[in-house]
Amino acid sequence: MSFTGKVFILSSATFIIYVGIQIYKYFQPPPLPLYDENEYWGPGNQPSKQDTSIKPFMINVSDEVLNDLKYRLENDRPYTPPLEGIQQQYGFNTNLLKEIIKFWKNDYNWRERETFLNQFPQFITNIQGLDIHYLHIKPKVSSDTIIFPLLLLHGWPTSVREFYSIIPLLTKEDNERNFVFEVVVPSLPGFGFSQPPSKRGLSPSKMAVIFKNLMKRIGHSQFYVQGEDWGGVIATSIATLFPKSILGLHSSMCMPSGPKALIKLFISSLFPSFFVDKRSKHKMFPLLEKFSLLLEEFGYYLLQATKPDTVGIGLGQSPSGMAAYILEKFSTGTNVSFREREDAGLKETFSYITLLDNLMIYWISNSLTTSMRIYSEAYSTHARSWEVSR
Missing domain, CATH: 3.40.50.1820 (Alpha/Beta hydrolase fold, catalytic domain)
Known part of the structure; x- marks a missing residue:
């Protein structure tokens, strides 16, 4: 083989190996970001001493x-x-x-509605410079009933109000199960009675740090979490950043967006039956119809x-x-x-x-x-x- 041929083969092999390595890296799970558990979001400069007390709260307009x-x-x-x-x-x-x-x-x-909204115990505590409002319902149960802590997170344009009907079902004993939940329902920062941040950058993933700290303040190093809408995004971030703190996760906002998901989306647009059965096909396809709806709404x-x-x-x-x-x-x-x-x-x-x-x-x-x-x-x-x- 000529020298030129050898150089071509070596260059081609090097290029293929390089591309292979880049593709491999592209599909690997990314590293967790660095985060500051004490990042300050309140007004002005961070005070030298933080008030960590928990204060009762009632709606009184x-x-x-x-x-x-x-x-x-x-x-x-x-x-x-x-x-x-x-x-x-x-x-x-x-x-x-x-x-x-x-x-x-x-x-x-x-x-009358104010009395209704005040039926569950509510509190305010300062987390990372923000006064966070939350409901905290501790069940009263028999000694052989297991109690699991559960964090419920709302989204937009909802509020803690969306969970009022389900709270009694989660906190009361039932003959069909031997466990109940101790329920914590916070207002997201800037929503309802939780203080808004004074500084830019409080993304849903950074809110995850606040709510992990809230649960720790309340006394739970491990807990279940469920989220709706933006709450689902925050819940997923809590599980991603603090996996040892999460006993279980449920989200109504499951939206995979990594490279594998995009490739599957492309293939599924051509061959839907490879990914969904006939009963569920209408929920995702045809893609053009779904994307048109997104543009409209x-x-x-x-x-x-x-x-x-x-x-x-x-x-x-x-x-x-x-x-x-x-x-x-x-x-x-x-x-x-x-x-x-x-x-x-x-x-x-x-x-x-x-x-x-x-x-x-x-x-x-x-x-x-x-x-x-x-x-x-x-x-x-x-x-x-x-x-x-x-």
């Missing part, structure tokens, strides 16, 4: 706040009527909004990931505007076919009372803007630089 809300609801400008033959396809139907606002003004009794996502404060100005001044914005997400997020219904399908799963409970938590805490910032922090350059190392 002043008459001034309620009178202001009533004034705003009663002095709305006339709503723009929907187009003929349109239900929810252009956004929340203002005829339906009139019905809900009327119910809010005349039938919804906040003082995820405009809010882009707004909140880029300009949350601008969006929050208008919505934070208008309770009816906030209602339309949030309730539209409850409707379409439950079932996209509800866009074709004048009632938005809201009463199929919810009641106006439960929906308004959730809205009131956002309104009385003035937390809509700060809650929407989670989208921006998740996708900001600062957050991505931390996430990419994963």
